[in-house]
Amino acid sequence: MLRAGEDLLQVEERLWVLSAPTGQGIYDFGFDRFFACRRPYQLPASLEVVARVGVWNDYEVRYRELAAEGVTLVHSPEQHLLATELPHWYPRLTDLTPxxxxxxxxxxxxxxxxxxxxxxxxxxxxxxxxxxxxxxxxxxxxxxxxxxxxxxxxxxxxxxxxxxxxLRPLRRVEEGAPDRIPSSFEFRTFWWRGALVGWGPYWWQGSPYTMTEAEQHEALGLGREVARRVDVPFLVVDVAQEVSGRWIVIECNDGQESGYAGVSPFALWRNILDLELKRSR
The missing domain is CATH 3.30.1490 (Dna Ligase; domain 1)
Structure with missing residues (x-):
């Protein structure tokens, strides 16, 4: 069932994670270094799993392989496409994005x-x-x-x-390298079952920047509306501010495949685990 390098963990007895190192610091996270984890001696008849293995170019194939073993990824192939590819999510967000x-x-x-x-x-x-x-x-x-x-x-x-x-006029943070898209006032937000579990600067390696309380209210309110409309379990929404002050959606992604950018991975997974504890009660 597991491919080379993959590891199946139950985290804090609340969440199953299928993980594999990618070599990308912006993406990888050692769950068993920060949380109580166990590897199953015997799998239950069925379980839901969040994948953190990088990008599968054959997501639907992998979904079917795991499902045959009683392991269900948190996103169906249809939900994965809805979260990941612009032609799928754009029709739901035409008034919120370029x-x-x-x-x-x-x-x-x-x-x-x-x-x-x-x-x-x-x-x-x-x-x-x-x-x-x-x-x-x-x-x-x-x-x-x-x-x-x-x-x-x-x-x-x-x-x-x-x-x-x-091409919308975005508020700039810095120009960056000669052949790199200029850094805008852009933020990555993670949503777990419609709830905000993490946010941070998208351009995390350059000059530091953050939002005021009023900006958070607008930007995160936009992200929440996107999470409601797209309606998948684990969604990433990138939002940015135009020079006019308006906030727009830059893109959406499957949270299983997305890098953390300037979001604390520990805080992100702590928030998800806390939400899963509430769901189980």
């Missing part, structure tokens, strides 16, 4: 210009390629054609559908 279009085949510049004009923000349906500015913030047709040529061979982007989004 206008977006996507294409099954890489589009030409004329098509994108007719839909959105210039400039545009371009990404894969799941993610960018290491936040590269030259492949994301596109000012005109020539740059777009060059980006599409790069998308065809990029190891992260070549298999994803192309998404083009209205």
């Amino acid at each position: 206008r977006s279009v996507w294409f099954d085949e890489r589009p030409d510049a004329k098509t994108v210009e007719a839909e959105l004009g210039w400039p545009v923000f371009v990404k894969g349906e799941r993610q960018t390629s290491r936040h590269r500015k030259s492949l994301s913030i596109i000012e005109g047709p020539a740059q777009f054609d060059a980006a599409m040529a790069a998308y065809a061979t990029d190891p992260i982007l070549h298999w994803q559908r192309v998404v083009c989004r209205e």
Whole structure:
């Protein structure tokens, strides 16, 4: 049942976690270093599991494999797509996020210009390629054609559908490296069964920044509304502030696959465990 490197743990007798190291400090967390954990001698007939193994490119296959052994991932394949891919979550959030279009085949510049004009923000349906500015913030047709040529061979982007989004004026934190998307006033939020369990700066490695109490009220209120509309058990919502002061949704993700960014992983899992204790009573 377990693949190489995977470990199945019951954490604090409240939550089953399927974990595996990825080598990424922003993602990995040693559950048994911080919480009381046990490995099962014998599995119960059925159990629900949160996966923290990185990204499975064959999520549906893995879901079926585990289900055959009585292990149910916290997200069904349908919920995983809803949380992860923009074409699935965008229709529920059209009033909260920049206008977006996507294409099954890489589009030409004329098509994108007719839909959105210039400039545009371009990404894969799941993610960018290491936040590269030259492949994301596109000012005109020539740059777009060059980006599409790069998308065809990029190891992260070549298999994803192309998404083009209205480029909104975001409040900047810092410019960053020459070919990196500028750091905006953006925050990552984690939601467990609709409840907030963690938030922190998305651009956690640069200049420190945080929200005022009033900003928290608006930003986290937006995240809560997104969690209500998307309605999956473990959701990540990234929100950012425009220069006008308006808060918008940047993207959603499956909490099983998402890095912590500036969120404390210990506090995140402590909050989830506390919620699971309440559910069990």
